[in-house]
Each structure stands twice: as structure tokens, then as C-alpha cells.
Amino acid sequence: MHPPQRLPVKHIYRGRSGTQIVFFLMLFWVCSLSLPCHTFLAAEIPEESLDRYITNGAYGLQLGGTIVVARNLDTSYIPASTIKILTALMALEILGPEYRFATRFYADADKTLYIKGEGDPFFTSEAIAEIASRLKKAGIIEVGEIVIDDSAFSVNGPPPGSENTANPYDAGSGALAVNFNALPFVITQNNTVVSGEGQTPLLPIMSEIGSRFHKGSYRINVEAFPQKKEHSNTVRYCGELITSLFSLEGIRINGSYRKGVTPPDALPVLLYESEKTVAELVRLCLHYSSNFIANQLYLSCGARIYGYPATWEKAWRMVRKYIDMRLPLVGNAIHMEDGSGLSRKNSVTPRAMLAVLNRFVPHAALLRSQGNVFLKSGTLTGVYSYAGYFNTAGRLSPFVLFLNQKKNTRRLLLSLLEKKYQTLSPY
Numbered sequence: 001m002h003p004p005q006r007l008p009v010k011h012i013y014r015g016r017s018g019t020q021i022v023f024f025l026m027l028f029w030v031c032s033l034s035l036p037c038h039t040f041l042a043a044e045i046p047e048e049s050l051d052r053y054i055t056n057g058a059y060g061l062q063l064g065g066t067i068v069v070a071r072n073l074d075t076s077y078i079p080a081s082t083i084k085i086l087t088a089l090m091a092l093e094i095l096g097p098e099y100r101f102a103t104r105f106y107a108d109a110d111k112t113l114y115i116k117g118e119g120d121p122f123f124t125s126e127a128i129a130e131i132a133s134r135l136k137k138a139g140i141i142e143v144g145e146i147v148i149d150d151s152a153f154s155v156n157g158p159p160p161g162s163e164n165t166a167n168p169y170d171a172g173s174g175a176l177a178v179n180f181n182a183l184p185f186v187i188t189q190n191n192t193v194v195s196g197e198g199q200t201p202l203l204p205i206m207s208e209i210g211s212r213f214h215k216g217s218y219r220i221n222v223e224a225f226p227q228k229k230e231h232s233n234t235v236r237y238c239g240e241l242i243t244s245l246f247s248l249e250g251i252r253i254n255g256s257y258r259k260g261v262t263p264p265d266a267l268p269v270l271l272y273e274s275e276k277t278v279a280e281l282v283r284l285c286l287h288y289s290s291n292f293i294a295n296q297l298y299l300s301c302g303a304r305i306y307g308y309p310a311t312w313e314k315a316w317r318m319v320r321k322y323i324d325m326r327l328p329l330v331g332n333a334i335h336m337e338d339g340s341g342l343s344r345k346n347s348v349t350p351r352a353m354l355a356v357l358n359r360f361v362p363h364a365a366l367l368r369s370q371g372n373v374f375l376k377s378g379t380l381t382g383v384y385s386y387a388g389y390f391n392t393a394g395r396l397s398p399f400v401l402f403l404n405q406k407k408n409t410r411r412l413l414l415s416l417l418e419k420k421y422q423t424l425s426p427y
Contacts, residue, residue, distance in 0.1 A: 080378025117176025161343030298339025
């Protein structure tokens with residue numbers, strides 16, 4: 001399963017599951033990511049100043065440690081999703097590239113099964129099916145009730161910058177959140193609700209939320225809809241999915257699920273480590289611009305430094321400490337409210353982003369690439385950004401382009417910046 005990404009629709013991402021999701025994701029990126037290609041470097045591109053296409057923006061290009069082309073290097077701008085590069089850098093250096101998130105399973109004398117999450121961004125239907133198989137092989141064929149323990153995160157409400165729309169890019173964070181907190185379902189021609197992917201069974205919450213929609217395929221932020229039972233929709237989605245997949249594996253469940261905290265005397269029965277390492281999660285986050293993965297990593301870095309439960313306040317403190325220790329020349333040139341770039345309170349100067357890119361060089365291949373460019377884009381209404389590297393025979397030259405203006409000229413500007421790079425580069 002690949003994470004849902006931000007898509008150019010107002011509220012709802014419509015798509016398919018499995019192979020079709022991958023196809024549509026790749027098609028979307030090819031069509032809309034706006035990567036530079038030789039077409040934009042053709043002779044018809046005028047030899048004009050980049051500044052002609054900017055009303056409120058900045059850029060910087062570095063060669064061999066020297067900034068050779070620049071505008072407004074020390075002015076702060078909203079970076080949008082390019083800030084995910086800093087989130088990725090912190091995750092790789094604080095958690096470690098080989099780190100795997102854990103989900104812990106405990107039981108007591110009454111056969112109550114406690115599931116304690118620690119923020120795994122890739123806790124999917126496939127993972128839960130594998131867990132059910134492992135539990136059954138370990139001799140657990142019957143449980144009383146299931147307790148969802150999400151106490152490792154204390155993050156009430158939507159993430160900073162989220163408008164809590166049904167679009168999956170607004171999905172909230174949690175210590176135990178399944179399938180990126182995005183609910184897949186299909187409304188058939190006869191208005192029947194079915195699951196939107198083969199690995200995820202039809203759940204009551206799908207039928208309930210799906211009744212609001214017309215025919216089509218959907219993947220929605222589960223928290224965008226009113227809570228109708230005693231649990232949040234995140235806990236409900238998790239509880240219903242685990243109960244269903246355990247039952248399909250042949251594990252008998254005599255009770256229901258509820259939210260709770262694992263008691264200290266509960267006995268451990270299984271430690272599940274995420275399928276994905278942090279490095280693999282970073283690659284997915286950057287390729288699909290996953291806000292959910294970014295914020296899970298961001299919050300987890302804060303908890304690693306200041307202890308659980310993870311909170312936004314600890315993450316903010318972590319950013320300041322990280323910058324002071326590892327990017328000391330940046331100072332206050334970066335303000336980071338969330339790990340995804342969705343918040344308009346985020347601000348970065350081009351000079352500070354170049355410093356981040358210089359430190360990120362060993363991990364540059366985790367960015368999406370085409371031709372000789374490693375690139376991360378960022379888009380909000382009136383915000384159009386690029387950050388990455390021009391690559392010549394393995395020699396990386398960082399660049400940044402921030403536009404906080406109505407007109408999106410970043411494709412042309414990046415093409416002109418690449419042309420400048422080709423003219424100035426000694427390689």
C-alpha cells in the first residue's frame with residue numbers, strides 16, 4: 001500500500017486500490033509535479049532575468065559551496081511541502097535510517113488483548129493481517145476484548161494547518177492509526193458501499209460514512225466526519241479493522257474493542273516492528289508528499305528527545321534544539337509548526353533552506369528524481385516552491401525557489417535556473 005497524497009481536488013481523493021492506485025499516483029506525478037525536462041531548456045526560452053517572473057519570491061543556487069545566483073536570500077517565505085526535507089533530515093538523524101516503529105501486544109488473565117501503538121506511519125491492513133497470523137501461530141486463538149492504547153501520542157484535533165476536510169492530505173496523527181487514517185470505499189452503481197481495496201474488509205464505519213456519497217471510488221480523511229459513537233473515528237477505524245482481520249484469521253473475539261491504557265502487569269505476547277525503516281518511510285513521504293507520514297515522523301522525533309507522550313509542543317522544542325546543535329548558522333530563519341508544510345505559519349529563508357539541503361546531501365537520492373534533478377515541490381494556494389539539487393555526474397548543487405504569489409511561474413523559473421546552472425557549472 002502506498003500512502004495517499006495531496007491531490008488537486010477541493011475535498012475528496014477518488015481513486016482505486018492496489019495496482020490502480022500506484023498507476024494513478026505515478027500518472028499524477030508525471031503530469032503535475034512539474035519536473036524540469038529538456039523541453040524547458042530549448043532555445044525558445046528567452047534569456048531574461050528570472051526576476052521578471054516574480055512578484056513575491058526568492059531563489060538561490062549554490063555551486064561548490066558558494067551561492068552564485070540569488071534573490072531575497074534572507075527573506076522568510078511559506079515553504080509548503082519543501083519543509084518535508086527538514087522533517088526527513090531530522091527523522092534520519094534523530095530516529096536513525098534503520099529504525100523501525102514498534103507496536104506492542106499484551107494480554108492479561110482475562111484474555112484481554114492490549115495493543116499499544118508508538119506512531120508507526122505504516123500500520124496498514126497488510127500489517128494487521130500479518131500480526132493476526134503471528135498471534136494465531138503463537139497459540140492465541142481467543143481473546144476477550146481488545147484495548148486500543150494510543151496514549152503514546154497526545155495530539156487532540158487536526159494537525160497545524162489542516163482544515164480537516166475529507167481529503168486524505170488533511171488526515172490527523174495518532175499513536176495507533178491505520179492505513180494513514182484514510183478510509184477507502186466504493187459506491188457501486190446500485191448505491192451499495194463496498195471496500196475500496198482487497199486487503200481491507202468492509203467495515204461498519206465505511207458503510208456509515210459512505211452513505212453520504214454518490215457513485216464512485218473514495219479515499220477520505222476519517223476524522224472529517226462527526227463522531228457517532230463513544231470513540232473517535234480514528235480509534236473506531238482501528239478497532240473495527242483489527243477485529244475484522246483477526247476474525248478472518250480465525251481468532252475468536254468474545255468482547256468488543258475500546259480505548260484504554262495497557263496496565264503495567266499485562267504480559268507481552270508480541271512485538272511487531274514496522275515493515276518500513278525510517279529511510280524507506282522518508283522515501284515514501286518525499287515521493288508522495290505524504291502529510292500523514294511527515295507528521296508521524298515529526299512528532300516521533302520530539303518524543304525521542306523529550307519523552308512520550310508525543311506532543312506538538314515537544315516537536316517544536318525538538319526543532320529548535322536540532323537547529324541550534326546541527327544547523328547553528330540558521331538561527332531563527334526557520335519556523336516550523338508542523339512536519340508536513342501544511343501550516344501557513346511555517347516560514348523559511350532561502351539561505352536557511354540551502355543550509356538544510358547541504359546537510360541532506362547524503363540522503364539526496366531519497367528525493368524523487370528525473371534526469372539530472374533531485375526535487376521536492378511544495379504547493380498551497382498562492383504558494384509554489386521547489387527545493388533540491390542539480391546533479392552532474394554525482395556532484396550535487398543545491399537550489400531553492402520560493403514563490404508566495406498568485407501566479408505560479410515556478411516551472412519556467414526552474415528551467416531558467418537550470419539553464420543558469422548549466423552555464424555556470426564547471427562540471
